[in-house]
Amino acid sequence: MRTKTLSLCMIAKNEAENIARCLGSVEEAVDEIIVVDTGSVDDTMAIARRFGARLFEVPWKQDFSAARNASLDRATGDWILILDCDEEVDRDCLAELTDLVESGEKEAYMITLVNLLTKGVQMNAPALRLFRNRPAYRFCGRLHEQVVPAIAARSGLDAIGGSTIRILHHGYSDQALNQPAKVRRNMDILQACPEGERDAFFLYNLGTEHIRQGEREKGLACLLEALRSTNPGQGYAPMLVKKIATLLMAMQRHKDALAHLARFQRMYAEFRDLDFLEGLCHLNCGRYSRALDCLRRYRQQPSSPDWFTAEAAYDEPTLEALCRTAEAKALRGGREITAKPFLSLCVIGRNEGAALARCLVSAAEIADEIIYVDTGSDDDSVTLAEQLGAAVHPIAWKDSYAGAKNAALAAATGEWILQLDADEFLPDTSRSAIMNQLATPDQDAYILKICTFPDSSLSAETCRMEGQCRLFRNRGFRFCGHVGETIVPSLTAAGATVGLCAAEIHHLHGLAEATLIEEKRQRKMAAIEATWGDAPLLRHFALGQTCCFAGDYADAVRHFERCAELLQRDCRDGGRPRGAAGCDRSQTGDEAGGDAGAVDSGMVGGGAIDGGTISSGAISSGAIGSAAIASAPVDDARLFYLYGLSLMQSGQCSTAASLLAHAGSLYPKYTNLVYLQAVACCMLGRAAEAEGLFDRCLDMGEAHWRDYLVQPGEGSYKAACALVALYAQKGETEEALHAYLRLARIPPALETAMEGIAQLFDDLPAPLETVLAEAGLLQPRGLAVIVKTLAAMGRFAEALRWQRTAWRILLSAPPPRDYRPLLASMECLIDGLLGEGNLQLGDGR
Structure with a gap:
């Protein structure tokens, strides 16, 4: 039989959504319920009355301690339990609660407040919520009120004991925490605080509210000022340290955050959250090995003691994902940074x-x-x-x-x-x-x-x-x-x-x-003019490249034409034959029109060195020979490619085709020149010539980036796509099919190839399923393209059949399975049916 009584003391305002859960969690363990209502206009009081609560209406005075103490003044029990309406006592802890009330020897007991955050994350904080009912034990502080100072002043800190009682707090979800009305209320309370009460804890709370309002700089200033005058042994001090570190990281101040954490990690050695934050900081900075060390240290440590406000454990899936990310990218393998950097x-x-x-x-x-x-x-x-x-x-x-x-x-x-x-x-x-x-x-x-x-x-x-x-x-x-x-x-x-x-x-x-891109372009062009004002060949080549890469093809053509004129002039003045204008590619910068500093420009000829690119011969020899440097001031191959591209983009396809044909004979391994020539022929209507050139691209394969400026695919799938388009135009189904099947074996071109095969549906030499099976193309991603293409052609019956086939193949494959392509094709099929009126929703009435 119990001989001691327990009073539950609460304050409330418009908490109809929460108060029943709170009272229901503890009604079996308390002897009376005191609810001080500070102005509810909902059903809060009616709900509390159903639980037998004693209700008191008290005007709100912008002071949580005043309201809290009003409830204490009305309590008659031997002990006081403090709860907020958005909290509940863990039912597994009711027996311990009853035992402490009945036989506890301390004046007060700490509990663990479990803040239930979003996405399953929990943050545990120590809180003093259970204490004897004595007139001297009253709350202080207008916001985030505390009773510890009063108990310590009368009975000493040794009179406060620990417990394993858990109170679950539901009010720290992002939505509840950042309600504008709640933030405004808290700021009003803080701003009304007398100057004499504005201590470190006040600054801590003020900084927190600034952060909630999105005022990070103000919040950080308050928290740092609070830290300077906070005793490390105060209950909120570890949380203050953690909050500053978290805020610095959110502000991308990772170096400052790491320095701050290092200052306190030894002081709060058992506060493992600081190790987690250090790991997260290194992870954000790309230092994956160091991040992994910190995260492993966090996982190996026991949970932080109850007096730390700590994550109960960062939710395991998130923690595991962070560790996997760090582990996958960690490369140091224990090698630490030494005094001499490597x-x-x-x-x-x-x-x-x-x-x-x-x-x-x-x-x-x-x-x-x-x-x-x-x-x-x-x-x-x-x-x-x-x-x-x-x-x-x-x-x-x-x-x-x-x-x-x-x-x-x-x-x-x-x-x-x-x-x-x-x-x-x-x-x-x-x-x-x-x-x-x-x-x-x-x-x-x-x-x-x-x-x-x-x-x-x-x-x-x-x-x-x-x-x-x-x-x-x-x-x-x-x-x-x-x-x-x-x-x-x-x-x-x-x-x-x-x-x-x-x-x-x-x-x-x-x-x-776009503004930065243009700023960089103007800065580069100004540097070109300032550097090479007296070296016209280098100047026009550099300006031509800059204009071409910016999409200003007309100006690029103008500069490249000037390059060609200068090179032709050099030849007429007695120079040896060379690539771009019949001049010798071994000619030095001093010989080429007086453009001194050719080697210093980094734009040297013959594809040997181009902005740091070195020819295959130089690579295979393991050294850069001096002959490679004694070359012309511009890279002929690069000039041909960019000049031809700019001519085509400017509508001068005939000139481009002639230029590129000459260039291709000089650089027989530069596939991209042949590809551009083929495109130019297509644009001129010279289909037969273009077909031969695209075939030649496929035979040549990709040019190597080591030797030339290249665009990928022009010696493979891009050329194949162009060939197929030409075959289709001529009605050559068998050739088109052969090209599509060759194209489908190139991963980036699979979808283009499957779409083309579907478009040949009625003209195929064998059933589509046979064609795809023989080519090894009966796989879900490609079949999803078949479905979408047939649906777009209005052939819904065939599309539906292939959709079923694709699902059957997908479901028979071992996991993991990628359902996205088939979901997309199903959506496309349904949209097509709805558009044609062949599919009704509901019963059609």
Whole structure:
């Protein structure tokens, strides 16, 4: 039989949705229920009355402590239990609650408040909710009121004991937490607080409310000021530390967050949430090995003691996913950064804040140091780079890309250097390729494939690929050429050896804002004019490239025509024959029209070296021969390709076809020249000639990015697509089918091929199922295209039959299965039936 009584004390306002759950969870364990209502206009009081509560209406005075104490003043039990309406006692803890009330020796007991957040996440916080009913024990603080100070003042902190009682709090979902009315109410309370009560805890609460309003800078200022005057032993101090770290990370201030965490991790060694946040911070910065170490440490530690406000455990699926991500991308394998860095990442940029983070994060896992040279940003590039761990070196822009890159090289201390531009990044596979290459290096420098995506589609259809030397030993090599800069001459002069590295750099030029793209273009053109004003051949070639890549084809043609005139003039003045205008490709810059500095420009001829690209002969020899450098001031092959492309885009297809035919004879391995010539012939109506050229492209295969500027597919599926279109135009079904089947074996072209095969449905030499089976094409993704094509042709019965066949094949395959293509084809089929009136919804009435 119980001899001690327990009073439940609550305050409420418009809590009709929650109060029944709260009272129902504890009605068996309490002897009386006190509810102080501060102005409800819903059914809160009626619901409480059904549970036998004693109700008291008290005017709201912008003070939670006053309302809370009003409930204590009316309680008659020996003990007090404090609950809010959006809370409930874990029913498994009722027995412990009853035992403590009956035989507890302490003055008060801490419970664990389990805040139920979104997506299954729980955050546990210690709270003092159970204490003896004494007049001296009253709450203080207008917002986030506390009773601990009063109990400590009368009975000492030793009088407060612990328990395993759990109270579940439902009010911390994003929706409930950020209700504008609740935030405004809390701010009103804080702003009404007298100056004398504005202590560290006040600042903590004020900062929290600023954060909820989206005022991060104000919130951070309040929290940091609170931290300066908060005793580390105060109950809210660990949560204050955690909240500052979380806010710094949300503000992309990762370096500051890590420094803040390091300051307190030893002090709060049992607070494992700080290890989790450190891991998350490293993960956001691309340091996957260090992130993995932190996350593993977090998982190995026991749960934080009850007095820490801590995640109960970050929900296991999320934690597991983070660990898998870090593990999949971790490459260091325990190798720590040493006093002497192994690999230095060198980056230059200006106003590239939107892209710079992606760049630095992509290489942080393999870089022991990051050097960022900023040439005059007025956005957040400098701060962002610093917070991602880069050493930032601002310099004045002097119309020289080589100068900026060399400033970064001069600051690098690693044994190896990787050079990136701010709008470039390393794909995951490239990081491992670089690490593998440097594990047993056999050269002094390496060429990487540069994939430039000129527009926001990031499509392989428009990607340009070329090779550039971007990975090299830190032995004083320097870039030359203010525009079109290259490090190759410096390597050559030192007798360095150069090889290929199986890594790619992706250049996402097209993702930048249009204003930034234009700003960069104007800056580059100004640098060209400033650098090569007295070197017309180099000037026009560089301007032509810039205009072509910007889609300004008319101006590109004008500059390339001027290049051709200058080269013709050089020949007439006694020079030897050469590619673009009958001149000798071994001619030096000094011989070619007085364009001194040809080697320094990095634009050298014959496809030997192009912006750092080195010919296959140089690669196979393991060294860059001096003969390769003694070449003409522009890359003939590149000039032909871009000139022909610009002519075609300007509607001068006849001129383009003639130019490209000549170029193809000079560069018999440059497939892309032949492809452009074939397209030009198509546009001129010369179908037979185009067909032969596309066939030739397929026989040649893809030109290598090591030697030329290329677009992928022009020696494979793009040429095959063009051939099929020509066959179809001529009604040559068998040839078209053969080409489609050849095309279907190229993964990027599968959908195009299957669509074409479906369009030949009635003219096939055998049933469609036989054709596809013999070609090994009875697979769901391709059949989904068949369904969509037949539906678009209005052949719904055949489309439905093939949809069933595709589902049967998919369901017979072992998991995992990709249902998306068949769901899309089913939607297309239904839309077609509805559009034709062949499918009714409901009963049709």
